[in-house]
Amino acid sequence: MSDRIKRSAIISLTVLLVGHFLIETTGHHYLYKTISMTLLEGRLGPSIQEYRAMPSREISAWHPQPWPRSTRAEANRLTESETDYHAQNQSVSFLVIHHDSIIYESYWDGFNADSISNSFSMSKSIVGLLTGIAIDEGKIENVDKPVYWYMPQYREGLGEELTIKHLLTMSSGIDFDEHYINPFAFPAKANYGDNLELLLCDYSVTEKPGERFHYKSGNTQLLGHIISDVMRTSLSDMATKxxxxxxxxxxxxxxxxxxxxxxxxxxxxxxxxxxxxxRIGKLYKDHGKWNGTVVVDSTYVAASIMPSGTQNLDGTVCNTYGYQWWLGHHAQSDFFFMRGIKGQYVLVSPQHDLVVVRLGRKRDVGSGEHPHPDDVYTYLEMGKRMIEE
Incomplete structure (x- = not known):
């Protein structure tokens, strides 16, 4: 063995031993899982199929209703540039629904209509939906109910002012740290740790609630904890029912x-x-009804897709977020959407009676000239083109 190889081996072993020592002495045992599921897999972040290595609970499909398929579905095609764009950003699914019928559907990289993949933060919109249902069920009085009513540890200091609405609108003032590369921030601890209930206890309200929009995943996790408690069931079972x-x-x-x-x-x-x-996009497009049957109150849905009235960190008015839903305006029409970190989107344009779904492995943030990643507008325009031609 050459001296160079020996030195490399010694350095690698030293790094591993030091890393192991630091993890053990700091108690950050979740880092073993973080490293094994990201760096050792050649990634800096989570995978869209990470569920295969994670414990999970099923949300059951009891009464399937297949989507109608429009006669236009066979004729619609992506342009060459659109196809290239999907390839560059490693799309695995692209679905366009107009007037509640599929008018275009494509899958790549071994995926098909039955393939499941990670929502990432699109789940936040579903938790927002479950919050509305908990209110409808009388388990939460209204969005202005204090959080301490359900979690007594918030009955002190600024925590006394914290409400369900502040969690919904990402204006809680809780000191959750939202960094996606930092392995010591909340997202990594929450995704790769094994005790979310205990993790939530590490954070507290440090800013006045209800004033500033600050997107933090911990707000949704806390909201989910409250919903599960008041409904006396798991979020998965609630979502099933x-x-x-x-x-x-x-x-x-x-x-x-x-x-x-x-x-x-x-x-x-x-x-x-x-x-x-x-289906979640269609449900909100149709004001909380599914084919005429109420799933969640329409007043709550309307509030969910309206600006929260808070301020951005730079002091400007936040008009891009409601109750766990993102809001946008483009080409003289409003839209709202679910959003995940790898470019997972459910884009809804009520004016066009249009739902566009894109799932994949990469997001195109773009130039930053828009309030949302550039690919939001690109995928929405692809859908609009298909209904206008």
Whole structure:
């Protein structure tokens, strides 16, 4: 063995031993899982099929209602430049639904209509939906109910002012740290740790709630914890009974947990098909009704897709977020959408009676000239082109 190889081996072993020592002495044992599921897999972040290595709970599809397929579906095609764009950003699914019928559907890289993949933060919109249902069920009085009513540890200091609405609108003032590369920030601890309930206890309200929009995954996790408690069931079972079974979902979904039989990762990680994710968009497009049957109150849905009235960190008015839904305006029309970190989108344009779903492995953030990643507008325009031609 050459001296160079020996030195490299010694350095590598030293790094491993030092890393092991630091993990053990700091108690950050989740880092073993973080490293094994990211760096050792050649990635800096999570995978869209990470559910295969995670404990999960099923969201069952009891009453499937297949999407109607328009006669236009066979004629619609992506242009060459659109096809290239999907390839560059490693899309695995692209689905366009107009007037509640599929007018275009494509899959890549071995995926098909039955393939499930990670929602990432699109799950936040579903947790927002479950919050509305908990209110409808009388388990939460209204969005202005203080959080301390459900979690007494918030009955002190600024925590006394914290309400359900502040969690919904990402204006809680809780000191969750939202960094996606930092392995010591909340997202990594929450995704790769094994005790979400205990993790939530590490954070507190440090800013006045209700004033500033600051997107933090911990807000949704706390919201999910409250919903599960008041409904006396898991989020997955609640989603089965009150959502999947009501909206005609065709396939089961899997919601990743912090440990076996544990707590759902409310902030992320519902693994479902593109067709079933699209149903959440249709539900909100139709004001909380599924084919005429009320799933969630229309007043709550309307509030969910209206600006929250908070301020951005730079002091400007936040007009891009409601109750766990993103909001946009483009080409003289409003739209709202679910959004995940790898470019997972359910884009809804009520004016065009249009739902566009894109799932994949990369997001095109673009130049930053828009309030949202550039690919949001690109995928929406692809859908619009197909209904206008």
């Amino acid at each position: 009150h959502v999947w079974s009501k909206i005609g979902a065709e396939k089961f979904a899997l919601w990743s947990l912090d440990h076996e039989d544990g707590m759902e990762k409310a902030f992320c990680c519902i693994n479902a098909t593109a067709r079933d994710f699209a």
